[in-house]
Amino acid sequence: MADDKYNLKNPAVKRILQEVKEMQSNPSDDFMSLPLEENIFEWQFAIRGPRDTxxxxxxxxxxxxxxxxxxxxxxxxxxxxxxxxxxxxxKICLSISNHHPEHWQPSWSVRTALVALIAFMPTNPNGALGSLDYKKEERHALAIKSREAAPRFGTPERQKLIDEIHEYMLSKAPSVPQFSPLEFSEEDPANKDGEFQESSQGAGIVHSQEGHPNPALGERITNEIQEVPADANPSPAGGGALREVSTSGSSDHILPPRAEMRIQKSADDRLFTWAAVGLSIAILVLLLKKFMKSSGHGAVFMDGS
Known part of the structure; x- marks a missing residue:
């Protein structure tokens, strides 16, 4: 990487170099992305099609x-x-893209974007700009063909990086899945074990390096990133306009762990308060009896009986 070309004090350069280092030190079997040697603001990437689709x-x-x-x-x-x-x-129209800068969060990264793209692959396009709605058989045929060779694009420098990334992806999964596209269920993926949220707000299935679902990260992506329909109106509220989407498709609000802890703490506090009141009353009764006995009232009561 030609670091000497760039001002290392520039926030964008510092952030990009940090992401490059993280991508190289923590690679994934599901995606790979690196910037051009001569231009760190342009990245080439490859993502793997999600499993069971x-x-x-x-x-x-x-x-x-x-x-x-x-x-x-x-x-x-x-x-x-x-x-x-x-x-x-x-250019794809997602809430992580420059089509909708009002949704962008600086905490998102190239890695976040690639995870989101994998998540969006099996969802309905819902009229989003740059989306297609091919039949599953056609998509499966394209998936097999995509392994044959990397696409041809741009300058020799770009092509060299594209080819290197393609070889890396092939080395992580050399075999093609052995099944017929006719075996794909016509059932909406959004209803399959809650794996996909198929709506204009986005999808939440995310795979770890081993290819297994990562529910925690998937839920965060679901709540943060949307595929935006072509006729969507930009919101002046910025990132706060992002709507929370439940992976179950329900509109019921699920309390976060901290809220549940606060509710439990409140119940415990009430129980403790009542216990303290009861204990105080018992102590007062005992003190009153002791006072009456010491003052002689107890003897009078006994004689009177």
Whole structure:
């Protein structure tokens, strides 16, 4: 990496170099992304199609362009590999992209974006800009074809990086899933074990490095990132306009752990208060009896009986 070309005190440069280091030191089997050697603001990436979907086995390449104000302004994303879900060489309209800067959060990163893209692959497009709605059989055929060779795009430098990323992805999963596209259930993926939230607000299935669901990270992505319909109106409220989506599809609000702890603490406090009141009354009764006995009232009462 040509670090000497850039001002290392620049916030964008510092952030990007930090993400590059993290991507290299903590690689994933599900995605890989690196910037160009001569331009760290342009990244090439590849994501793996999510398991148990028509995209399984596919390797989908794309391009990320980071703005000079990153991470305070969002990047743009495009897919380069035909996939049947997103148009190729067209900027994708997500709440993590520059189409909707009012939704962007500086805490999000290239890694966050790649996880989100994998999550969105099996969901309904709902009219979002740059989305496609191919049949599952067509998408499965494209997934198999995507493994044959990396897409051709741009300069020799770009192509070299694309080819290297493709080889890396193949090395992590050399075999193609052995099943027919006819075996895919016509059931809405949103209703399959609650794995996918299929709506204009986004999806929440996220895989770890071993390919297994990561519920905690998936829930965070579900709550934060949306695929925005083409006719959506930008919200002046900024990031606060993001709506919380339950992976069960229900509108019931689920209390976060801290809220549950506060409720439990409140109940414990009330129980303790009543116990203290009861104990105080018992002590007062005992003191009153002792006072009456010491003053002779107890003897009078005994004689009177």
């Amino acid at each position: 028509e995209f399984e086995g596919g390797i989908y390449h794309g391009r990320i362009q980071l703005p000079a104000e990153y991470p305070f302004k969002p990047p743009s994303f495009m897919l380069l590999t035909p996939n049947g879900r997103f148009e190729t060489q067209t």
